Ligand SMILES: [Fe+2]
C-alpha cells in the first residue's frame with residue numbers, strides 16, 4: 001500500500017470501527033431490554049399484560065438479531081448474532097445503562113420501557129433516513145414496532161399515574177429512581193459524532209429536544225411530576241455498567257458457556 | 265396441552281329433572297351432529313361438565329407457561345429464545361380463548377382464576393414436573409404438545425360450538441409447537457455426546473408423565489360414557505394413549521433415543537406398540553398435589569396475581585375516572 005493510500009484507509013477503518021460500536025449500542029439495548037422483559041413472561045399482572053410484555057420482548061429480540069447480524073458483518077471477523085450475544089462479557093456490551101435495570105414492580109418496568117420507547121422513537125425515526133441503507137431498513141421496521149410499544153407504555157404510564165393513590169406513588173417512585181439514567185440517552189460521544197459526520201446517524205441534540213417535549217407531554221397526561229436532573233455520567237454505551245448486567249449475562253449466556261462450540 | 269383426564273376429577277354431574285321434552289330434543293340435536301350454542305337450552309349437567317373441562321384446560325395453558333417460561337432467559341440462541349417466547353405466549357393466548365369459551369357458559373374468568381388460585385380447580389398434572397435442562401423444552405414440545413394434539417383434535421368436533429371453534433385455532437398452534445420441540449430434540453440428539461445425553465435424560469423423565477396425560481385407563485375413568493353421548497369426548501383415554509404411543513415410538517427411534525420402558529414391544533397381532541405397566545400411584549400422587557412442582561406452580565400463579573392486584577385496581581380506577589376511555593394514544597385496555 002502506498003503512503004498516499006494509507007490515510008484514507010485508516011479513516012475508513014476508524015469509521016467502520018465506530019459504526020460497529022454504534023450498531024452494537026442499538027443492538028445491545030434492544031437485546032438486554034428484551035431479555036429483561038422475557039423474565040416477565042408467565043408472571044404478568046394479568047393475562048393481557050403478560051402477552052403484551054411477551055410481544056415487546058419478541059420485537060426487541062428481533063431488532064437485536066438484525067442489528068447484531070449487521071454488526072458482525074461490519075466487524076468482518078465472522079461473528080454472527082449468537083457469537084456476539086453469548087460470547088461477549090459485560091464490558092463489551094454497549095447497551096444503555098437504563099436497559100439493564102431490573103424489572104422491579106410493574107411500575108418500574110413500565111417507566112423503563114417508556115423512557116426507552118421515547119428514545120427509540122427519535123433514534124429510529126432519524127435512522128430511517130440514514131445514508132446506511134441497511135440501518136435505514138432495520139430502523140424503519142423497528143420504528144413501526146416502537147410506535148406500538150410507546151402506545152402501550154405511555155398508556156400504562158397514564159393508568160398508573162392517574163389510577164389509585166398506590167399506583168401513583170409507585171410510579172412516581174419508579175420515575176424518580178430511573179430518571180437518573182435518562183441523561184445518558186442523548187449524551188453524544190466521539191462515536192455519535194463520527195456517525196453524524198458520515199450521515200449515518202443524525203446529530204443527537206435535536207432528537208434530545210423532541211424527546212424532552214414528548215416525555216413532558218406524556219408525564220403531564222399521567223399527572224406525574226418531572227424529576228429533577230440527576231446528572232451522574234452513566235457510561236453503559238461505553239461498556240461501563242451497573243452491577244446488574246453481569247448477572248443478566250450470566251443467566252443468558254449459561255448454556256453457551258457451559259457447552260462451548262456446539263449447535264443448538 | 266392440555267386436556268387430559270382432566271374430566272376424571274371433580275364430582276359426577278347429576279342429571280337433574282329437567283323435563284324429557286327439551287332433554288330429548290337436545291340429545292337429538294347432538295346425535296344429528298348439530299353444534300350447541302351459548303343461547304341454546306342445555307342440560308345443567310352438560311353445562312357443568314363443559315365449564316369444568318374447559319376451565320381446567322384453560323388453567324393448564326396458563327400454568328403450562330411456567331415450566332417452559334423457566335428457560336426463556338437461558339435459551340441457547342437468540343432464535344431459540346424468540347421461538348420459545350412466542351410459544352409460551354401462544355399458550356397464554358390459548359388460555360384466553362378457553363376462558364372466553366367458558367364464559368359463554370355463564371361463569372366469569374375472575375371466578376375461574378379464583379378456583380385455580382384457591383387450589384379448588386385442577387390443571388394438567390404434567391406441568392407439576394420441573395424443567396431441569398434445555399432438553400426439557402424440546403421434550404415438552406415434542407411429547408406434551410404432541411399428546412395435547414392427540415387429545416384436542418377430537419375436541420375440534422365437540423358438540424359445544426365455542427369450545428370446538430377455540431380448539432381448531434389452538435390445534436394449529438399446538439402442532440407447530442410439536443414440530444419445534446421435535447426439532448430441538450433432533451438437534452440435541454445429533455449434537456455432542458453431552459447434548460445427546462441431555463436429550464435422553466429429558467426423554468427418561470418426560471415419557472411416563474406424558475403417557476399419563478391421557479388419564480386413567482378406561483376401566484377406572486368416570487364420565488367417559490356420558491361425555492361420549494354428549495360428544496364432548498370422542499375417544500377413550502386408552503384409545504388416545506395408544507395413538508400417541510404408536511406415533512411417538514418411531515419418532516424416538518428416528519432420534520436415536522431409547523424409550524425408558526424395557527417392556528415396550530411391537531405387537532404383530534394388534535399392530536400396535538405395547539408398553540409396560542403404568543405406575544398409577546405416581547399419577548395420583550401428583551394429582552393430589554404432591555408432585556415435584558405442585559407447590560411452586562400454584563405459588564407462582566398466586567404471587568403474580570397478588571403482585572398484579574394494584575395494577576388491575578389502577579386500570580379500573582383510571583377507567584372509572586375517564587369514562588372507560590383508554591389513555592390518549594393507548595391501544596391497549
Ligand atoms: Fe396450548
Ligand SMILES: [Fe+2]
Pocket residue numbers: 265355409437438441
Ligand atoms: Fe402448545
